[in-house]
Amino acid sequence: DTGVSQDPRHKITKRGQNVTFRCDPISEHNRLYWYRQTLGQGPEFLTYFQNEAQLEKSRLLSNRFSAERPKGSFSTLEIQRTEQGDSAMYLCASSSGQPQETQYFGPGTRLLVL
Amino acid sequence: AQSVTQLGSHVSVSEGALVLLRCNYSSSVPPYLFWYVQYPNQGLQLLLKYTSAATLVKGINGFEAEFKKSETSFHLTKPSAHMSDAAEYFCAVSDRVTGNQFYFGTGTSLTVIP
Numbered sequence: 001d002t003g004v005s006q007d008p009r010h011k012i013t014k015r016g017q018n019v020t021f022r023c024d025p026i027s028e029h030n031r032l033y034w035y036r037q038t039l040g041q042g043p044e045f046l047t048y049f050q051n052e053a054q055l056e057k058s059r060l061l062s063n064r065f066s067a068e069r070p071k072g073s074f075s076t077l078e079i080q081r082t083e084q085g086d087s088a089m090y091l092c093a094s095s096s097g098q099p100q101e102t103q104y105f106g107p108g109t110r111l112l113v114l
Numbered sequence: 115a116q117s118v119t120q121l122g123s124h125v126s127v128s129e130g131a132l133v134l135l136r137c138n139y140s141s142s143v144p145p146y147l148f149w150y151v152q153y154p155n156q157g158l159q160l161l162l163k164y165t166s167a168a169t170l171v172k173g174i175n176g177f178e179a180e181f182k183k184s185e186t187s188f189h190l191t192k193p194s195a196h197m198s199d200a201a202e203y204f205c206a207v208s209d210r211v212t213g214n215q216f217y218f219g220t221g222t223s224l225t226v227i228p
Contacts, residue, residue, distance in 0.1 A: 033215065033216075040123075040220070042206075042219050042220050042221050043216070048214060100165040100166075100208070104160070105150075105157035105158040105159070106157050
């Protein structure tokens, strides 16, 4: 069990550019979650996958945000046409899928949009 | 909908003193409850969770929390603070039926004074 990993850990981009973040969950976990955390706030749910199926995406912040998990393993979160307000920490978590099960979080990707 | 309130965005205690971090939830059905800790520039680490077994839950690093249905609370305590406990603490709830996402509080920053 190597834990949840995220890449990159830091990303600086210019406004209007597209960015993509990757998350590798714990291998036996079939659920994968994306959250956004802004300074001084708790994580805010964005979307989640059960295997390769995206079961909830209504909380994605705008249509500039999209996520995929094509083979039910790693996932990517893409932000198109970034804005300064997108600057935040993006966290990925995984779990076995039962409601009472712990979500295990990765270290996050910190995005700065200039 | 689930929600979590953490009273006190900043708490300072002296080393060796009692730590008390407050969490109240809002839900018609008692949810699953979690406490996470976050160190600077890191992801979230689970401290403990309540999933309807014993109402007093013991976690890592000497922390414990008690679920009180009558007060809709899940406060986190530690008898004696250590310098290494300085971090951000988040309370989270998960719906019992779906567990699709966690709802996080805004966090409490704990400072330990030597």
